[in-house]
Amino acid sequence: MSETALKKVTEYTPEEVEKVSNWINTEDYKEKNFAREALVINPAHACQPLGAQMVATSFEGSLPFVHGSQGCASYFRSTFSRHYREPAAATCDAMTEDGAVFGGQNNLFEGLENAYTLYKPKMMPVYTTCMPEVIGDDLTAFIKNAKQKGHIPEDLPVPYANTPSFNGTHIHGYDAMLKSILAYLTKGQKIEGKCTGKLNLIPGFDGNVGNIREYKRILDLFEIPYTVLADSSDVFDSGCDGHYELYSGGTKLEDAAESINGKATISMQKFSSVTTMKWIDENFSGVNEVMPMPFGVAKTDAFILKLSELFDKPVPEALKKERALAVDAMTDAHQYLHGKKFAVYGDPDYVIGIISFLLEMGARPWHVVISRGTKKVKKEIEAVLETSMYGEGCTVHVNKDLWHMRSLLMTDPVEGMIGDTHGKFAARDAKIPLFRIGFPIIDRVNLHRNPVVGYQGAITMLTMIANKFLDIKDETCEDQWFEMMR
Amino acid sequence: MAERKPIEGITKERTEKLIEETLACMPEKAQKKRAPHLGPNDPSSSVCAVKSNRKVVPGVMSQRGCAYAGAKGVVWGPIRDMVHVSHGPVGCGVYSWGTRRNLMQGINGVTSFALDFTSDFQERDIVYGGDAKLEKLLDEANELFPLAKGFSVLSECPVGLIGDDINAVTKKKEAEYDKLVVPCNCEGFRGVSQSLGHHISNDSIRDHIIGRYEFAEEAGPYDVALIGDYNIGGDVWAAKPILEEIGLNVKSVWTGDGEVEKIAATHTVKLNLIHCYRSMNYMCKVMEEKWGIPWLEYNFFGPTKIEESLRAIGELFDDTIKANVEKVIAKYKPIMQAVLDEYKPRLEGKTAMLFVGGLRHRHTVGAYEDLGIEITGSGYEFAHQDDYDRTQPEMAKDTIIYDDVSEFELEKFVEEFKPDLIGSGIKEKYVFQKSGIPFRQMHSWDYSGPYHGYEGFEVFARDIDMAINSPTWKLVKSPF
Structure with a gap:
């Protein structure tokens, strides 16, 4: 554009606008959209340190500590507070230009000392933003030096994880931080021949506190002693009684330390615990299992049977009854979901679970988007689809985003969409409902409190989806089709 | 006072x-x-x-954010007809997508762009640099969003650390597209807070946007610009009508529900009215120095300040506007009194x-x-x-x-x-x-919102009353 000539402010004509409005819904646009190589639009994933913070905050008395830029810490805190409608304490060492030049050691020293003095944490897990990762800060040395110089006590647990935002997603940050904390707390705790008899349960990156409570309830029914690694349920869902507790809930540090002598460890999310489970395999005494998230009946069955097998206990009567109730609800309401096509997106473990549930209902997962993932993720999802005739015709798109998803919805329509809040724009354009299952949910209340796993979770999802379709029918049908019964 | x-x-x-x-x-x-x-x-x-x-x-x-947050969230994000690229790793764009409530008109993805555009940096981009990727993604955006009036490139932390030259890329692409393509070096580690992001963004507007367009219609004596209203919860839509009611012609809004070409033509207005002084005073001062445009701070929160502000604005214009100001104040007085009558006794x-x-x-x-x-x-x-x-x-x-x-x-x-x-x-x-x-x-x-203007005060009063007097607070103390 020439520097001298002034251009006139222009308005597009309604015809021009209409032309493009129509074009973005076409096959031609979809083709161009899918040809994108560099631009990402509306991704359904976040960055590593967000996941690290979820773990870091889920231990008793633990204060998450961000090494890097302060804005990142504020973004993570805001994201959690918007989703859970709960406080999300975390501090940071606020590196700025001079940190970029000289490294962040002095910021870390000062930050650790101030945070320890003011907030008296029992543990301060440190994780990084991109800035120190780009300049190559050496956290091992920095933390060691901080202790040697007396900024924090020698015995204060300060595990750390490198969580560069330009690698992987939030689930990988979760994995890295969890492994680091466990390695730190269990160091020297392994006693040959000792077994606590307990189950270690790793929920994975799960924004639904109801899910974690559901796991605990099932374990209580089995009377299996357990430690949840790491337990965000009471951290991100605490009561209002007129007193704010900075440290609410979380896995006890001594329980985490003893987890190395547990009877068994189960991870409920394969893809968010890959390195942790590998490390646990190498270091923990008990048996280790990675289970699919128990969405729907079959995957809940598998979880229940695994518990029964590992702990040699019969399945509790209460759970048998619950299973029957869930199946009853599903057979009663199958007609409202059968044959309906769905678009699903989100974290791999969630997506696999949601798809399993849909297949059980006779619904048809149709478009699946994982906005950052590997071929392995794709294969695994396809394997689940192949288990049912209702999975036929479904396409799995890995490393595609929610703008790709929009093209899919507009050119090959479906009846519903399942995922986190970020899909609402695409769902609105496609005039279909969005069922909010995932993280973050920042436009509805309390969904993070209702479990979507287990038999109870199956009923919850079924109720949410079937009734919404019925609401739509009642709201949109012509008068002569408006009926008393549905 | x-x-x-x-x-x-x-x-x-x-x-x-x-x-x-x-x-x-x-x-x-x-x-x-x-x-x-x-x-x-x-x-x-x-x-x-x-x-x-x-x-x-x-x-x-601390509760502070960063320069990128000030640039993307505050200044650029609300400009509705531009594609704003969060250049760097994925997180910054995701966390700032739709989380500020700078509402906008238009058709999303066609004429307005409340989307998250990012280069989603990977390790290789850090190692080899992101300039080539940036060129490519701008081409892709230009093809997929043909009605975008321009592009802004907002740097995240790594971009400044690895020595990328986004300014060279944007310059090249601007010449190619014959559209505004604006660099903003707002890496999050710069400065001490969001504030530097505002300043850097103002400088980008100064260097790359302002003075490059002119309004199609003739300039008039009542042409003003509304500066530093970001249309949070619809604030602009409650504030602009009042200025129009007193006879002013609001030519552009910086930047709530904003249009970039109009922003680029703002140097032709007679007066800049600034609401958020902190984030936009820089450009008011630039326009004053370079084009002699006076500026005035105003405040549209609550009837007392609205009246004060309207009268102060009126003072800068002729008797017609002054008379209009009094008419508008008189018109809304009973409406505001009714709001006060309802809520003040409880507050x-x-x-x-x-x-x-x-x-x-x-x-x-x-x-x-x-x-x-x-x-x-x-x-x-x-x-x-x-x-x-x-x-x-x-x-x-x-x-x-x-x-x-x-x-x-x-x-x-x-x-x-x-x-x-x-x-x-x-x-x-x-x-x-x-x-x-x-x-x-x-x-x-x-x-909620809007909170600006007369319409906004009714909402503000209702919300404050609702917050303080909600019966839910009485349940906090348990009887056992």
Whole structure:
């Protein structure tokens, strides 16, 4: 554009606008959209340190500590507070230009000392933003030096994880931080021949506190002693009684330390615990299992049977009854979901679970988007689809985003969409409902409190989806089709 | 301006003692750094003693964001007809996508772009640089969004650290597309808060946007621009009609529901009216120096300040506008009185403490006071000295002023002054609600709004009453 000539402010004509409005819904646009190589639009994933913070905050008395830029810490805190409608304490060492030049050691020293003095944490897990990762800060040395110089006590647990935002997603940050904390707390705790008899349960990156409570309830029914690694349920869902507790809930540090002598460890999310489970395999005494998230009946069955097998206990009567109730609800309401096509997106473990549930209902997962993932993720999802005739015709798109998803919805329509809040724009354009299952949910209340796993979770999802379709029918049908019964 | 009457129970000794006790909990170095940022208010002094716009003290749990947040979230994001690229790793764009409530008209993805565009940097981009990727993604965006009036490229931390030259890329692409393609070097590690992001963005507008377009229609004597209204919860849509009602011609809005070509033509207006002084004063000063456009701060929160502002605006125009101002004030007076009649009896004598960005506190004091609420403490995340100087006269003597307050400090101050309401942000909200203290998010209007203008005051009054008097608070104390 020439520097001298002034251009006139222009308005597009309604015809021009209409032309493009129509074009973005076409096959031609979809083709161009899918040809994108560099631009990402509306991704359904976040960055590593967000996941690290979820773990870091889920231990008793633990204060998450961000090494890097302060804005990142504020973004993570805001994201959690918007989703859970709960406080999300975390501090940071606020590196700025001079940190970029000289490294962040002095910021870390000062930050650790101030945070320890003011907030008296029992543990301060440190994780990084991109800035120190780009300049190559050496956290091992920095933390060691901080202790040697007396900024924090020698015995204060300060595990750390490198969580560069330009690698992987939030689930990988979760994995890295969890492994680091466990390695730190269990160091020297392994006693040959000792077994606590307990189950270690790793929920994975799960924004639904109801899910974690559901796991605990099932374990209580089995009377299996357990430690949840790491337990965000009471951290991100605490009561209002007129007193704010900075440290609410979380896995006890001594329980985490003893987890190395547990009877068994189960991870409920394969893809968010890959390195942790590998490390646990190498270091923990008990048996280790990675289970699919128990969405729907079959995957809940598998979880229940695994518990029964590992702990040699019969399945509790209460759970048998619950299973029957869930199946009853599903057979009663199958007609409202059968044959309906769905678009699903989100974290791999969630997506696999949601798809399993849909297949059980006779619904048809149709478009699946994982906005950052590997071929392995794709294969695994396809394997689940192949288990049912209702999975036929479904396409799995890995490393595609929610703008790709929009093209899919507009050119090959479906009846519903399942995922986190970020899909609402695409769902609105496609005039279909969005069922909010995932993280973050920042436009509805309390969904993070209702479990979507287990038999109870199956009923919850079924109720949410079937009734919404019925609401739509009642709201949109012509008068002569408006009926008393549905 | 008359000094406010002192608030009962608030004394210099009490405020100073509180600050002293709070500081005493910190390590010595932190005490020294934090002490200048806290103090009792002195409305009689023209220079506020509380210091600001300095580095965050590491580890204290500041509520501040970064330069990128100030650039993307505040200045650029609201310009509706541009594609704003979050250039770097994926997180920044995701966290700032749709989380500021700068509403916009248009068809999303066609004429307006409330989407998250990012280069989603991977390891290889850090190693080999992201310029080639940036070129490519701009080409892709230009093809997929043909009606976009321009592109902004907002750098995240790594971009500045690896030595990329986004300015060379944007220059090349601008020539190619014959559209605005604007670089903004707003890496999050720059400066001490969001504020530098505002400043850098203003500079980008100065260097790459302003003065390059002209309005198709002839300039008129009543042409004004609305500066520093970001249309949070629809604020622009409540403010602009009032200015139009008094006969002014609002040619462009910076940047709420904004259109970039109109922003680029703003150098032809007769007057700039600025709401958020903190984030946009830079460009007002540039336009004053370069094109001789005067600017005036105005405040559309609450009927008292709206009336004052309208009259001050009227003073800069002819008798027609002045007469219109009086007509508009008279028209809305009974409507505002009805609002006050409904809510003031339930709110009179209540107190509130505020902690917001860089402007809103001093602008909203009047609206609280219209409702009979006194402000016992206030401070900003990222304000500068000039903001505090303008705040001081709006506060009663010896009320507490806190700059870049940490969570620890704010909890202490609230514990002492026990306000009936806190107005602050999402990170603070649930901390205080757990303590049983009513709270409204004052960055996002707590998913409500608008709060600007006459229409906004009705919503504000309703919301404040709802927050303070919700029957839910009575349930907090359990009988057992």
